[in-house]
Amino acid sequence: MPKILFSFLLTFAFWIVLTGYAVQEIIVGLAIASIVTITTKEFLFHESPKTLLSPLFWLGCVNYLIIFAKEEIIANIKTIILILTGNINPAIIKLPTTIKSSAKKALLADSITLTPGTFTLEIKDALFVHCLNYKKGSNPGAVFEKTIGGIK
Numbered sequence: 603m604p605k606i607l608f609s610f611l612l613t614f615a616f617w618i619v620l621t622g623y624a625v626q627e628i629i630v631g632l633a634i635a636s637i638v639t640i641t642t643k644e645f646l647f648h649e650s651p652k653t654l655l656s657p658l659f660w661l662g663c664v665n666y667l668i669i670f671a672k673e674e675i676i677a678n679i680k681t682i683i684l685i686l687t688g689n690i691n692p693a694i695i696k697l698p699t700t701i702k703s704s705a706k707k708a709l710l711a712d713s714i715t716l717t718p719g720t721f722t723l724e725i726k727d728a729l730f731v732h733c734l735n736y737k738k739g740s741n742p743g744a745v746f747e748k749t750i751g752g753i754k
Contacts, residue, residue, distance in 0.1 A: 605643070606639055606643050609638075609639045609642065609643065610635050610636065610639040613634070613635040613638045613639060614631055614632065614635035617630075617631035617634060617635055618631060656754065658754045659753065659754055662749075662752055662753035662754055663753060665749060665752070665753075666746075666749045666750060666753060669745060669746075669749045670713060670716075670746070670749075673717060673745055673746070674716070674717060674718075677717040677718045677719055677720075678718050680718075680719065680735075681718040681719045681734065684719065684734060684735050689735070690734050690735050691735050691736050691737070692732065692733065692734055692735070692736070693732070693733050693736035694723065694730060694731070694732050694733075695730070695731055695733060695736060695742075696728050696729075696730055697728055697729040697730075697731055697741060697742070697743055698727070698728045699727075699728060699729060699743075699747055700747070700751065701747060701750060701751055706750050706751070706753070707725055707729075708725065709750055710729065710743055710746050710747055710750050711725050711729055713743070713746040713750070714729065714731055714742055714743045714746065717742070718734075719733065719734035719735060719742075720732065720733050720734070720742050729743065731743070
């Protein structure tokens with residue numbers, strides 16, 4: 603029950619932040635939050651609510667967001683240079699990962715995909731990633747894997 607309540611409150615709070623405090627928006631928000639909670643209750647939160655309320659968890663998330671923003675800016679600049687110079691070496695590579703949690707693996711794959719010049723094709727024990735400019739020995743997800751692995 604605490605997971606369902608936490609999911610509902612989180613979804614409803616997100617709705618309020620996006621829409622405001624008008625009565626009709628609150629009513630619609632309650633309905634939408636209920637529907638989202640019911641349809642996602644089995645797979646949204648695998649961690650316990652205690653983990654989700656841990657300050658270490660949230661510090662890890664903030665750290666991840668800062669590192670992601672930095673890497674995103676760097677990747678955009680590098681991709682622009684690659685496009686303008688035409689100096690590309692596309693490849694599909696297999697990236698082994700030590701991350702076991704399926705939610706964290708999905709976050710890693712999304713982080714790689716959202717970074718320009720890379721795209722995650724498949725998630726298994728390893729990730730299969732298409733790179734716009736592959737250099738032997740490089741690991742496009744190393745920074746993200748370390749950061750995501752550190753989230754408690």
